[in-house]
Amino acid sequence: MVSLPPLLPPAGPALRLVDPNQPMAGLPQNLEAEAALLGALMIDNRLVEDVVTRLKPDHFADALHGRIYAAVLSLSAKGMSANPVTMKPLFEADPAIIELGGPGYLAMLTQNGAALLAARDFATQIYDLALLRELIRVGRDMVSAAGDTSTGIAPIEQIETAEMALYKVAEAGEVQGAVKSFREAAMEAVKMADRAKRSGGHLSGYTTGLTGLNEKMGGLHKSDLIILAGRPAMGKTSLATNIAFACAQRFAEDVARGVEAEKSSGAPVAFFSLEMSSDQLATRILAEQSELSSEALRMGRIKDEEFTRLARASTALSALPLWIDDTPGLTIAALRTRARRLKRQHGIGLIVVDYLQLLTGSRSGGSDNRVQEISEITRGLKTLAKELAVPVLALSQLSRAVENREDKRPQLSDLRESGTIEQDSDIVMFVYREEYYHSLKQPDPEDGEKHAKWREKAEKVFGLAEVIVAKQRHGATGTVPLTFIKQFTKFADRADSDYGPQPW
Template sequence: MTVMEKRLDRQILALAPEPAFRAPPANLEAEQALLGAILVNNDAFDRVSDFLKPDHFAEELHRRIYETAGQLIRAGKIATPVTLKTFLGEQDLGGMTIPQYLARLAAEATTIINAVDYGRAVHDLAVRRELIHIGEEVVNTAYDASVDSSPRMQIEEAERKLYAIAETGRYDGGFQRFSEALARAVDMAAKAWEREGGLSGVSTGLHDLDRMMGGLQPSDLVIVAGRPGMGKTALATNIAFNIAKNYRFELRPDGSHETVNGGVVGFFSLEMSSEQLATRIIAEQAQVPGYKIRRGDISESEFHRITAAAREMQAIPFYIDHTGGISIAQLTARARRLKRQRGLDLLVVDYLQLLSGSKSRSENRVQELTEITTGMKALAKELNVPIVALSQLSRQVESRDDKRPQLSDLRESGSIEQDADVVIFVYREEYYLNSKKPPEGTAEFQEWQQKAALAHGRAEVIIGKQRHGPTGTVELAFEGEYTRFSDLAQEDHLPARM
């Protein structure tokens, strides 16, 4: 580099502005005004405590004042400069003591009418500071990422934190007039009356089941449980595909889609790959046994049915995530993303026990499953869609003579029964009869043959719990080679015999 070039570089550096160091956004005056209002009239605390937490204050002393005042008020005591100073200790505030500072806050307080506005200002600035913190963390983690940390994991963690901010401390909750809830209930009834099938929820495509449940209701957590081999995955897959296949929508004025029939489906397949799940659905729709599709042992007509079914299936809004071993936090983040990007009317999780909690692994499995079911119910309410989650049953079913499952058979945690709005059990007598076939030619074989003939191709869906409807049993037809459930042809539904 020449002397001239060095001189030019120095001149450029001298002209460049010095980097500005920005302080995180805060409004200490709003914090002081709010605390003063609380000290003058404790009713101001009740107006903001629903959404405002001590951590939302930028100044550490303000956090302590707000937290201590809250503890006193909740204990039925009065929070004033006199009662608070005992709990805050001694601290030099630049020539002012804490008792003097509290007295000044109360003396300069404005009316409590503005308390909510001040509280919202403090809350919003706290959210901005948290966003800045997350942004810095994302940048630093991306620079200093470890070998075993993938970008996808970092994205999911950032999404989780962003949604945690969005949902924590919201100030749009609280009590509402009963008339508002009443209007929404009447609107729901009107839509059910207009909708095909007259259902308030999303139709499962199985009419007998819909009659018992009124369809799958928004914000409901529906547990489908059964022992291995009963067909719970097949039932969930059939319902999910029926809903996606019947999807119809109308355009809103803002260009978004409003579902009028069927729905957009998200399917978390934690046990099977997306290819295995697709093979099951193709087998069901094309009526070609799945084992023949996997072996390639199919005729020309079967191949044409498969390709026709595949063409029809390509257009339906059915989205599969087959990542194994994800946590409830990851599932929540991905479901929110799907709702935002594609829309969502039904979420299916296959199955519950393959999810992990987001807390420390030292906790026992019962606590972990409680966190999972609580999180899933909260997600159903937040997204306002039904969530169908599959669950295993304990082995105690096998030790009973009557192997029909009960609520007490739900595996690992009572939280499944507690958090679920609907619990459905899938039971097939045929499965157990086939495993107990006696030798041919005996009296037991003739009795078994009669029972097997009655149970062949039949399945029972037992509604063990339903918050807004009856419990009972629905009989369905089950075609094992196609893993397909359908309505059973009842005697009173058949055409009249000549």
């Protein structure tokens, strides 16, 4: 606790005291420090600049002191002098001031000139005591909720609510960390450039496992919100799973080689799957690594030697730093709480959300409010990315407008509720597979000529995929050609000889 100089006993009206019958009684507070700070601010308004960014009116234990502080801030913001004379009209009718004998209380606060020397210390203590009071309030609410068995008991929900409340208290103390000197920011930029140089000149963030994507984006960067969108059956979840696995595997390999965690090009991953179960995702990863058909795995149509290969892959991947949360119907607030917990417990460096439209906002509403709800969700994901300093890869569905065009390649306008998704994201990528759309155009086999032409093109587009980088704050947009191995649900870099003309 900050050591404060003793206050001289003020003349005039008695110092404002909180009624002991009020809820505030017995909680941590220092009314003398509040009075001293208010007096110092009214004597020298320049001190407002030192405390305004951190100290708010509701941080004062005494409600009257909070109103006086708010008035000081209001007058200072208008460029007016905040002193007992200019503030008198604002408090002449205030019941609490009248109770103390009138606006003379304002003048009494300024009689201790020694408070000017410790104004910042007073502000720090007022703020710290406010945090302690809020912590006590949260604790009381937790005890009250846990002891109430009259309603439906949902302990897990109560724990998550308590975690969110506690995090808000902790979050309030992080204002100073938001400001960095240019020197600090420049050092971070140099570290990023050094990582890119050591990786061969193209990877400054976490790896995607695909050289083409790494070269286009420089990897996945901290604090970025990356949207991966596409129509159903394009392979969004497969690509996201491939990226999550590659990032987690690279981290495990680097740590095994003795590379420091912060210098690794990989990271532990949290995968929030709102559509598929954890075992379905695990099946995809195992199918990819053991090079077995995921369909055959689900159906049990595998030979003994293939099962042995599967078991070996499972053993090798058992220590993979990849955590899957398949809780359905998560709210954005609950997802943020769980992500913070995983960051604290396992040091996750990448978050994947499959998919954005399956999240819900804090307030339920009809279709009219869906755009606002998506706005809340995208802002929440971007805030989470910055707050935890991790990239957030969120999958998104596209509207049916794609199906009505001759060229099926997605555009930014095809994003559902696209305004806020496009605005809040740092990178927007689309998955496109011409093979899928061409398969829907198969003519009647009896029409030999048409069917022959269709088969000829089918062979050309077989396995071809594209990731269209339609928006990128840090670099150029463009198309990355890939190969999609359907039976293994796996994306891979396309050989140079297979690179055709790019549509962009």
